[in-house]
Amino acid sequence: MSQAETKKTTWGPREEHTLINHHLRRLDAPEKVTGRAKYTHDVHLPGMLYGRVLTSPHASAKVTNLDTSAAEAMPGVKAVVKLYSDEKGLKYEGDPVAAVAATSPELADDALRAIKVTYEKLPHVVTPKDALRKDAPEVYKGGGKGNLRQSGSRGDLDEIKGIMAKCDVRVEGEYSTPIMHHVCLETHGVVVDYRGGDTATVWASTQGTHSVPEDAQKALGLKNRNAVTVLVDYMGGGFGSKFGLMLPGEIACKLSLIAKAPIKMMFTRHDEFVAAGNRSGCSVKLKLGANKDGKLVAMQSEVVRLGGLEQGAFAGLPYVYNVENVYSTAAALHTHQDGSVAMRAPGHVQASFVMEAAVDEMAAKLNIDPLEFRKMNLKDTAYHRQLDKGAEVIGWNRRPKKAGETPLVGAFKSCKRGMGCAVGTWGGGGYASCVVDTFIHSDGSIATQVGTQDLGTGTRTYIAAILAEEFGLPMSAVEVRIGSSKYGMSVPSGGSTTTASLAPAVKESTTLAKRLFFEKVAPMLGVKPENLTAKGGKIFVQGQPDKSLTWKQACKVLGRDNIAAQGKWNAELQGDGLHGVHFAEVEVDTETGAVQVIKMVGVQDCGLPLNRTAVESQMNGAMIQAIGYALLETNIPDPVTGNMVNANMDDYKVPQAFEIPEMIPVIDDGDTRNVVIGMAEPAIIPGAGAIANAVFNATGVRIKSLPITPDKILRGLERLKRS
Amino acid sequence: MSKESTRDPAPKRGVSRRQFFKGVGVVGAGTALVPESSEAASGGAAFKPGKHSITLKVNGHAVALEVEPRTSLLYALRDHANPPLTGTKLVCDQGACGACTVHVDGKSAYSCNLLAMDMVGKEITTVEGLAGADGKLHPLQEAFIAKDALMCGFCTPGFLMAISAQLKKNPNATVEELKHACAGNVCRCGTYPHIFEAMVETVKKMKGGA
Numbered sequence A: 001m002s003q004a005e006t007k008k009t010t011w012g013p014r015e016e017h018t019l020i021n022h023h024l025r026r027l028d029a030p031e032k033v034t035g036r037a038k039y040t041h042d043v044h045l046p047g048m049l050y051g052r053v054l055t056s057p058h059a060s061a062k063v064t065n066l067d068t069s070a071a072e073a074m075p076g077v078k079a080v081v082k083l084y085s086d087e088k089g090l091k092y093e094g095d096p097v098a099a100v101a102a103t104s105p106e107l108a109d110d111a112l113r114a115i116k117v118t119y120e121k122l123p124h125v126v127t128p129k130d131a132l133r134k135d136a137p138e139v140y141k142g143g144g145k146g147n148l149r150q151s152g153s154r155g156d157l158d159e160i161k162g163i164m165a166k167c168d169v170r171v172e173g174e175y176s177t178p179i180m181h182h183v184c185l186e187t188h189g190v191v192v193d194y195r196g197g198d199t200a201t202v203w204a205s206t207q208g209t210h211s212v213p214e215d216a217q218k219a220l221g222l223k224n225r226n227a228v229t230v231l232v233d234y235m236g237g238g239f240g241s242k243f244g245l246m247l248p249g250e251i252a253c254k255l256s257l258i259a260k261a262p263i264k265m266m267f268t269r270h271d272e273f274v275a276a277g278n279r280s281g282c283s284v285k286l287k288l289g290a291n292k293d294g295k296l297v298a299m300q301s302e303v304v305r306l307g308g309l310e311q312g313a314f315a316g317l318p319y320v321y322n323v324e325n326v327y328s329t330a331a332a333l334h335t336h337q338d339g340s341v342a343m344r345a346p347g348h349v350q351a352s353f354v355m356e357a358a359v360d361e362m363a364a365k366l367n368i369d370p371l372e373f374r375k376m377n378l379k380d381t382a383y384h385r386q387l388d389k390g391a392e393v394i395g396w397n398r399r400p401k402k403a404g405e406t407p408l409v410g411a412f413k414s415c416k417r418g419m420g421c422a423v424g425t426w427g428g429g430g431y432a433s434c435v436v437d438t439f440i441h442s443d444g445s446i447a448t449q450v451g452t453q454d455l456g457t458g459t460r461t462y463i464a465a466i467l468a469e470e471f472g473l474p475m476s477a478v479e480v481r482i483g484s485s486k487y488g489m490s491v492p493s494g495g496s497t498t499t500a501s502l503a504p505a506v507k508e509s510t511t512l513a514k515r516l517f518f519e520k521v522a523p524m525l526g527v528k529p530e531n532l533t534a535k536g537g538k539i540f541v542q543g544q545p546d547k548s549l550t551w552k553q554a555c556k557v558l559g560r561d562n563i564a565a566q567g568k569w570n571a572e573l574q575g576d577g578l579h580g581v582h583f584a585e586v587e588v589d590t591e592t593g594a595v596q597v598i599k600m601v602g603v604q605d606c607g608l609p610l611n612r613t614a615v616e617s618q619m620n621g622a623m624i625q626a627i628g629y630a631l632l633e634t635n636i637p638d639p640v641t642g643n644m645v646n647a648n649m650d651d652y653k654v655p656q657a658f659e660i661p662e663m664i665p666v667i668d669d670g671d672t673r674n675v676v677i678g679m680a681e682p683a684i685i686p687g688a689g690a691i692a693n694a695v696f697n698a699t700g701v702r703i704k705s706l707p708i709t710p711d712k713i714l715r716g717l718e719r720l721k722r723s
Numbered sequence B: 001m002s003k004e005s006t007r008d009p010a011p012k013r014g015v016s017r018r019q020f021f022k023g024v025g026v027v028g029a030g031t032a033l034v035p036e037s038s039e040a041a042s043g044g045a046a047f048k049p050g051k052h053s054i055t056l057k058v059n060g061h062a063v064a065l066e067v068e069p070r071t072s073l074l075y076a077l078r079d080h081a082n083p084p085l086t087g088t089k090l091v092c093d094q095g096a097c098g099a100c101t102v103h104v105d106g107k108s109a110y111s112c113n114l115l116a117m118d119m120v121g122k123e124i125t126t127v128e129g130l131a132g133a134d135g136k137l138h139p140l141q142e143a144f145i146a147k148d149a150l151m152c153g154f155c156t157p158g159f160l161m162a163i164s165a166q167l168k169k170n171p172n173a174t175v176e177e178l179k180h181a182c183a184g185n186v187c188r189c190g191t192y193p194h195i196f197e198a199m200v201e202t203v204k205k206m207k208g209g210a
Ligand code: FES
Pocket: B089, B090, B091, B092, B093, B094, B095, B096, B097, B098, B099, B100, B101, B110, B111, B112, B113
C-alpha cells in the first residue's frame, strides 16, 4: 500500500454531502422483508443438533442428586453435560443445571424432562424488602455483611444538611425503578460448528462479532482466536445484553466437544427472561433544596442499585442538573436473581427518572414553568436549544398550567391530559480498534469490509453511504461486507460507541482508497491526482467535466492490480458528549387509572448524522422502549417461591401497536459539530421521566415508582381527593 | 390476541384439540392409539405418538414432512421442512408476539399455536411466499422498505403476514383496522410508527393499482 503524504481527513462541508446526512434506505431491508435474512436462529447445518438447558427452578438451592442416565440413554440424544457443582450452587432461578443436545428440538425437550434432579431448597431473597431483613440469608457469604454493600459516598453530610436547612424550598421523596428485561426477539444463542479438529465456526446472536472468537477458542480448547470464525450476518436485537460467547455459547461448546457435531443452542423465551440478564432496578432517597428564585442549591441522595447477583448501574446524582452542594451515597443490594447486564443507557435511565421527578416537583412547588425551571438549572445551552425546540413541536403552550386542573375529555369524560419533559446525557465517543479495508478491482467492483455487526442500527447502510459518497457512486454500486471475524477488527456495539469508533475508520479507508485510485487514474486523463473528482458515477477533471471517465472505464486502468486501502480510527472525525430531551403528552383515565401516551417528541443531537432515517428510527424505538419502562414493564418476583411470575411474553407486556402515540423524532441540527457520535442509547434516557411528569401535570398525582400502573394512579387520585 | 384464526376454532374436519392432546399424552406414555396416518386421523380419532409422514401445501408447493403429533406448524416449517423455511420466526412460542404469523387459507394465524398435522389440506403461506412467483414484492413489502419499517428485522415477517392478511380481506382497510390486525405482534426495536406509515402507503398504492 502506498503511503503518500496524508492530507487531514474531514467529513467535508455539510451542504456537500450527497448521501451522508440524508434519508437513506436500509441496505438490508429487501433481505429482511422477504425472510431471506438468515439470523443465527435460522442457521441449519447437516447433522446439526439442538441444545437445551435445564435451569434451576429455585432461586437458591443445592442439588443433592443429578441423574442424567435416562436422558443419555434416549436414542437421538447425542450429548448431555452436567453444569452444576457444589461450589457454584444454584443462586438464581435460571441457573444452569444440565444441558442436552439431540437430533430434534422436540427430542431435546424430552431429554431435559428425563433428567432427574433432587434439589435441596435453601432460603432465598428476591425482593429488596426481604434482602434487607436482619435475618435475611446472605446472597454472597461475607461474614454477616448482609446483602447491602456500600460502594461509596461523596460530600460532607453535616455541611449539606446545614445548607439544605437554609434553602427556601425542599422536596423529598423515595423513588424506585423495576428490574426490566431486554426482550430481544431473537433470544441469546449460537450455532457452534465444531466437529473435532483445529478450527470451528460460530454463528452468534451478538453485539460484538469480534467479542466471540477468543471466548469460543478457550471454550473449545483451540489454539488461538484465529481458529474460530464468528459469523453475525443478522441479529435480532441485543439492547446491551449480547457480548462475548455468553452462557448459551459456553454450554454449546461443552456439548459440541462431546458430540463433535454442530450444536444450535438458542435460549427458550423462559430461559431468556430468567438467565439472559436484565436492566437493574433502583431505590433512591432524594432530597433537593432550592431558592425562591429557582436555583437548585443542595442535594442529598441515597442510591441503592438492584442488580440481583450483579452490581447494577446508576449514573451519578445530581443527574445533568447543576447542584453545587451534594451529599450522596451508593450501594448495591443483592438478591437471588439473575444478575443485571447493560441495557440501553445503563444507569442513566434510572438516574434520569429519579432526578427529573424531583426537579419537576420542585418546579411545581416554586410555581415556575417546569421547562423554564430546567433551563435555569442547566448550564449547557444545548439543552436550552433542545427544550425550546421540543416545546415548539409538541405545543407546550397547550399544557395545563396547574397540575390536575384540566378539563375532562374522552368518550366518557373521564380522562385528563397533561405534558411533561425531561433531559438526558451520554458520552458516546469512540476509540481506536477498528480496521477497515476497501478494495477496488478492474471490473468496477468496490467493497468495504470490516468485522462489525448490524443490530438493526443501520451500520451496513452507513458504511455503504460513506463509501458510495466518497466515489460519487450510487449505494447500489458498492458492496459492504460485515459480520465476520475474518474481516478487520471492530468494536462491540456497546455504549453507542460503534459509530464513533467505526465510521472514522471507514472514512479513512475510503479516503485512502480514493487517493490511491486517483493516482492510478490521473495519468489517463493527463492531470495530477489532486485535480480529479468523483461524482455522478464518473471520474472527471475539476472544472472540466467533459474530461472524464465513467467509473467502469476508470477501473479498467487497474488491470491485474487492484486497490486495497486500510483505514483506522481517526479521533478527529468523531466526538462525544450528547444531549437529548423528551416531551410527552399523556391522557390519564381517572376512572380506570389507565395512562395512554398520546404524543411524544424527542430532540437528540449526534454531531453529523450519517443516515437520518436510521437516526429517526432509533429515536422512535428508544422512545417506545421508554414507554414500556414508564408504563408497562417490570420483573415480578414472588417472595415466597423465589420465581419470576411473569417470565413470558404474555405476562411481561411490552409496547404494542395500541400503546404507540403520535411520535415525532427531531434530529437536533443546531448541533453543528462536524464529527460523528453514536446516539442509540441516549435516545431512550429522558422518556420515562417525561411521561411521569406528564402524568403529574394531567392529574396532580406524582408517581415515584415505575412502572406507572393503573393501581398507583387510582391510589394517588384517592389520596389527592382526601387531602 | 387479535387474530380470529388463532382462536382455536373447532375444526370442521380433523380432530379437536382435546381429542388430539389425549393422544399425545406425556412423553413416552405410548398409550393409544389408532390410525397410522394423518389422513386416517381426520376421521376423528387421536394420533399415535412418534413420527408421521404428512404433506403440507406451503407457498403453493407440496412439502413432505416427518412430524410428531405435538410438532407445531412453526417447528415444522423451521426445523423439519427440507430445505427449512426460516422466514417465519420463533420468539415466544405461546401466541404472545405474532412473530410466527403465517396465512392459513388466507387468514393470519400464529404458527406456534397450530399443530402441523392439523394443517394437512390447508393452504399455508409464509413470508417467503408473500412476494409474487416472479419475485415481485408485495406492495406492503415495498412500503416496509421505503418507510424503514424495520430495524433488526426479526419481527418483520410476522408484521408483514398479519397486515397483509387484513389487506387481502379489505384492500381499503383503515389504519385502525390494520393496527388491529397486528395488535398481537411485538416489535422490540420499536418500528411501529414507520409500520403505520407503511400501512398508509400500501393502501394508497393498492387503491391506485386496483
Ligand atoms: S412465536 Fe408464535 S406468537 Fe410468538
